[in-house]
Amino acid sequence: MKKNRYLLCLLLCGFMLYLAVPRLSVGTEGLEGIFAISWLAFALIVIAGNLTGLLYSPKKAVKGRQQPRINKKSRSY
Template sequence: MLKNRLLLALLCIAALLYVAVPRLPVTEDGLAGWFAIAWIVLALMAVGGNMAAIMYLPKRKRMVQKAKLAQVKRVRLRQYQ
């Protein structure tokens, strides 16, 4: 479920980049050029964040499962004491 959401976010960001990059005035002087560069950097950071989340998703799942297992063990130990 989470992986599907991350892939959808990547797809939306790719579509935004595909449409916006040719129209952004990157080579202009002044505020327009700075805005275009900042927008591209922000979009690339969003892509990087989603890619990192996709790559580290299985590891995070294992950590969550281990934490849940440890919690269940603690509850069982309390029941026996």
């Protein structure tokens, strides 16, 4: 279920970047340039965090495939 959330967040972040990047002017001096650079930095942090969560999430264990172990006592003579 979490993988769906990570994927949705990645898609929304990509959509926001698609809309915002043409309007952001990184080369401008002053507050406008600082805002554009900081906005892009935060967007990259969001993408990195969601990719990390998506790629490094623990795998679910499949139940029923493993055969139960039978503990046998071994005798040594």
